[in-house]
Amino acid sequence: MKRVYLDNAATTPIRNEVIRIMTNILKYSFGNPSSVQHSYGREARSIIEESRIRIAKNIKASPHEIIFTSGGTEANNLVLQSSILDFGVQHILTSKLEHPSVLQTVLGLYKKYKVCINFIQIQKKGILDLNHMEDLLKKNYLKKTLVSLMYANNEIGNLLELDQVIFLCKKYNAYFHSDTIQVIGNFPIHMDKLSLDFATASAHKFYGPKGVGFVFIRKHFLKKIKSFISGGLQEYGIRSGTENTYGIAGLSEALQLSCCNYYKNIEKIRDLKLYCISELKKIIPDIIFNGLSSDIDKSIPSILNILYPIKKKDHLFYFHLDLMGVSVSKGNSCYSNIPQVSSVIQSITDESLLKKRMPIRISFGIFNEKKDIDVLVTALEKIKTKKNFS
Template sequence: MKTVYLDNAATTKIDDEVIEVMYSSMKDNYGNPSSTHQFGRKAKSAVETARKNIAKHLNVSASEIIFTAGGTEADNLILHNAVFNLNVTRIITSKIEHHAVLHTCDYLRDSHNIQIDYVNVDEFGEIDIHYLETLLSTSNKKTLVSLMYINNEIGNILDVESVSGLCKKYNALFHSDTVQVIGHYPLDLQKSPIDFIVASAHKFHGPKGVGFAYFKKGFGILPMLHGGDQEKGARSSTENVHAILGMEKAFEIAISNLKKDKNHIEELKQYFKSELIKLNRNIQFNGFSGELHKGTYTILNVRFPVQNDMMLFSLDLAGISVSGGSACQSGSNKGSHVLSEILSDKESNNTSIRFSFSKYTTKREVDITVSKLVALLN
């Protein structure tokens, strides 16, 4: 049976070149970066070179990059530092953020009395910029705005320039979960003034369990993990050298091939979309996932004109791997909190599936998926 993988927003296949880099590191570069002997110095040098190269791609300094175990830890590190280090007493976010942000905000509200305000979103999941300004203008509290750059379920692209402009106008800090951006879009943090971003290597064909947080220069960092002085005191724990080097290589490959990969995936997404509409003209696309300007080219969130609770399972049996929402909630019987927020009860009753693509996705795989959907919808 031919298997098809269309869940790349959840995780991606590791590039062969990345595996080679990691294998070489595991075999030959096994020193502890905190050790002062030659093996430790070699490992430390490799980690710092990776930090410099990653920083260069974002047009920031190496000292502003902190390696983490992934995007969730990076989000937590930033939000905790905003409260405990930068004296933030209010966070403005939305109800369609990743749970790494939403659940951390819940914790900070319940345990430390931090005020959490939610900006409105419309039926497409678009942030109400005017309401964001209202929220910012009606309080003198030290505020952090936390809004994701690209939504991991519906693919909406945030109007970052407008948000960053408002944050600057009202002296608020700006954090954006950029997990679905890094490796897929160019990001120059000198041109897009965001104070904090995050990345997770496995979203751009790197290894799982490694990512980074960006803290704009001038913000001190208090660690969440204690016990050592790694990452300049910002994160205790021996650095995952092999994964960091794999992430560096994956980022380098992604940046080098951005235009080619984007064109390839855009064509596949548009082809898939057109084939779905031919299949049934009542098919809808959640959020801005059906667009290429307001939505990312990597995600198509499809709402079918039927209620079929077994559709995901049936596709899986047919060898097609997709998602009904965020894969970070796999094993949960809860529906998508993002779709619940933006869809009506009637719309929510219909089955929605997130299809997400990568440079490895082929037209043949799209055709196989469409043929299986024909059988499920008839």
């Protein structure tokens, strides 16, 4: 049976070139990068700093604006917690469509430090009401504010109206943090042109290893940030702990390879998405697409989210697909063990619809082909005819 992997928004397969780089470092460059008194340590330190330079070059940033972390969740935590403890932020403005590493952290900060939290209203299709955002910024103008909004939503694919958000943040002197985890490594991004104060990335979203990522911190903020994890002076004293040398090298190589093929990859994935939309419409005439995921110009090409019609609710639905060789998800992989529909889908969908339909997030990657879509569509057709679902 051919197995088809269509859950690239959760994690991507690691490139062979990246595996080779990492394996070589594991074998031959095992020194502690902080042990610069000898050649083993200096070699490891050199790998990290060369990786930092390459990463910075690929996103058009300065090398010292890149701080390595264990991934996107830690990177988001670092920004949010530092904004309160080191920058004196009194007000956080975000949305209920954010990743749990933002939402849960923000709620924790509210409980611990009594920070004022406001959520931007959500319009139809998961579009943020930027007029409401401006009202909230205006009302809290005297408070130091951090705006935290995802560039590309990891469940419904909606792209943030980035230029307008940046304009409003500048107008009201608010700091701007963007979770760019679905974007960096998949889209060109130029930090020298974008007025982002903080941005986050995770290697396993662009064909690199899990357990490593980075946070971009605009240079004028660096001296203000105290140690997020204490116990050492690594990462400019911001993130203590021996660096993941081979993971960082893998991240750097994966980003480099992605950057060399951005437009070719984007075009391929866009074509896969359009083909998938077309084929799904043939078998589901009343298909409902979640958010803006079917709008090729307003969503990230890699994510398509649908509500699949069934008469009898069955939370083994996704396992049935898996047994038929198709790997998709119901949404955010960080909450996949919870039977309920994700908060993102609940926020934008009528409850009556969710009683009759199951959300499916289909996410494409560079290793997918049109024949993978055909396998998905065939599986959905077969499920449609089974007694439990029809």
